[in-house]
Amino acid sequence: MVGEKHHSPTTFLVRKAVIATMTADIPLGLKKKGLQLLQLVRPLLGGIVGLFLVYRLYVVLIVEHPYGPDTWTRLLIAGIILGGVYSLIAIGYTLVYGILFMINFAHGDVMMIGAFSGYFIFEAFNALKVGLDGKSNFLNSQPIISIIIAFIVGMTVAALTGYFLEKIAYRPLRKAPRLVPLISAIGASIFLENAVELLFSPQLRNYTNPDILRRGAGWTLVINHSNVIIPYTGVFSFVLSAVLLVILYTIVRKTRLGRAMRAVALDKKTAALMGVDVDQTISQTFILSGALAGAAGVMYGIHNGLVYYYTGFIPGIKAFTAAVLGGIGNIPGAMLGGMFLGVIESMGPAALGIDFQLKDVLAFVILILVLIFKPSGLLGESLAEEKV
């Protein structure tokens, strides 16, 4: 299709399918009527969904109001914390998709590897005895240094995993049709999960937090005569996510590497002609996205406490959903998508009065709805013009 730029693969495919059905052997009058009907479907569906949502929200919030402000505050806090972690992982997906046009399915497992590295560091420091009496351990006497080291190690190991993933599983397939690197990514994901399972046993590992960052402890707000706890680990996660996102945004906007990444994302061939080392830029993108995933992994371990070889799977899928929700290839979109998804997942079932078990269903239904009504995502896509 000459002259059309920047349309997403999804809209392209949908349009192609519709045109294919429309250009089949159907009499002209019927075809016209069919096209007219089809154009009504989207707004009709939108109307039905919108009405249903308004009705449910009215019933739950106005008529029944089963929960007090204290519960809503708790749900909001949980949602924001969750959103921070999703944002961080979603950025990794978005960076890779924007440049290479492929979904790095192994990204969730890179996060899991970061979580495991952080776990081992904390365990090591917990066992290291310091002090004259030999009673306290390094973890609690120097908590800040321990946390910093855990994050640095987690991010480094995850970044290296991302680098080798790209080098071994994706680079040789750059010229292959688009589906092939996708399958390679799925294979890499399975490989990483099972490698960790075999190396470190499938038992759940419990994170030993330093005492200042004990799970469950936090500042107490009294709302409606009930204690709402803002957990220390949650605030820490959120603040660190925000800091890392700001750093990433600065890198992408202000540094040479960022300029190179944006150039390669816009047009690989021209960027190469301008003197950008495309291979190196792509490797550096993977290192960056891996580092962010590693940080998300350590945060996940500190806040949730339990890690095992399969921990990365569901957050990976959810973060991918968040990235698509915000507009794949768009960095602020990934941040927005992550926060949006986190809050919806936490507050959605309560607001709509449905079972809490259905929160995953809700998250994916939202994805489907966004793709139907705004296929390029909330903030619009930002993709490479040329496919890999």
Place this chain on the structure above:
Amino acid sequence: MKKTMKVVFVLTVAALLFAGCAPAATATQAPAATTAAPAATAAAAATAAPEAVCKTDPFGCAVFGPGDTVKIGMGAPMTGGDASYGIDISQGATIAIADASDVKGWKFALDAEDDLGTAEGGAAVANKFVSDQSIVAVAGHIFSGATAAAVPIYVKAGIPMLSPSATNPALTNPGSTVFNRIAFTDTEQGTAAADYLFTKLNVKNLALIHDGSDYGKGLADIVAAQFTKDGGTVAVEQAITPGETDYTAVLSAVSSKKPDALFFGGYTAEGAIICNQMKQTGLDKAIFFGDDGTYGADFLTRTGANGEGAYASIAPASPDTAAKDAFNTAYQTQFGKAPGTLSPYTWAGYDAAAALASVVKTVAFVGSDGKLYVPRSAMVDGVRHLTNYVGLSGTFTCQSNGECNTAAPQFVVVKAGAWVPAAQQ
């Protein structure tokens, strides 16, 4: 020439395939009449004629040649968040198999496979067991969800089951020909828990959370029904998805109803997380009441200080006999832990395997050809008709629906980081 070569290759490949597919052990059909029959009529008359028994047996016989092992299977969660149950019960069963030693010279062995405690895993393990003809009985499965999926497969193959821990009432109501258990049912557990909560702990407003499994949901429903019948109010009943690490949203919604206690139907993996997250979601004053799936050392290590005051139910204490002491010492020596710390079913695991081994010893016979025959229907009947079997965890007589144990559970509570018996009614 080319055509003949092709035919030769095809035949070679076919021959290799058939050789590979032939069963390693002998077939389950009745063996052909031995040529030595007329000369050995006296011997044949002395031992039961294998032809007759195995021919009339609808499931045939398991045949063991010299050097084969008689295997008893077990499907349990050996990996994952609830692995402590599978590991503990299979270890108890291993000691039982070692004690049972052999049947008429053929050694026993335990084949414990990982079914992950899920329905899919249970069906997979069951299919694996029925295709292995040296498995004559199954001591399991351990979790109710896996058991429910496995029962129809064993019914078709005629392999009897004796579970030490599957408590879901639907497993014996309606029952099947092959499933039996020496554990209490959730009807007793749930009713006793509801009564205990209402009368002993003075809980008037109860919230329930379950994990959606056969076991968890079944138990929670029974507790809710009995609690309402006793006169209490069920504030809310919610389900969670197992395998996650963050249940603060559900707990926040539950805490808005201000319950006095939270009953949890499910296993340690999720139970520990919920217990940990109760304080930060406003449920710090509520009592955490678990079930036999949340008992164990893993719960204590994962909850730490948050677990103080949590309840669980376990099998009633059985009298200390010499056999029990011997088992306790053997378990401690072999596995480095006291029985009953990882899960409440260590002794039941021993009993299930030991009972099955004793039934094998009763029904197995050596045929006139020197092979060991275990008629499968006789096994199924033998396990179903266990009468006054004295085990380490109690004395069992199986009823026609497969229930072999009618004792009610006892309750335990966490005090100072250890499980101690709670004040009984």
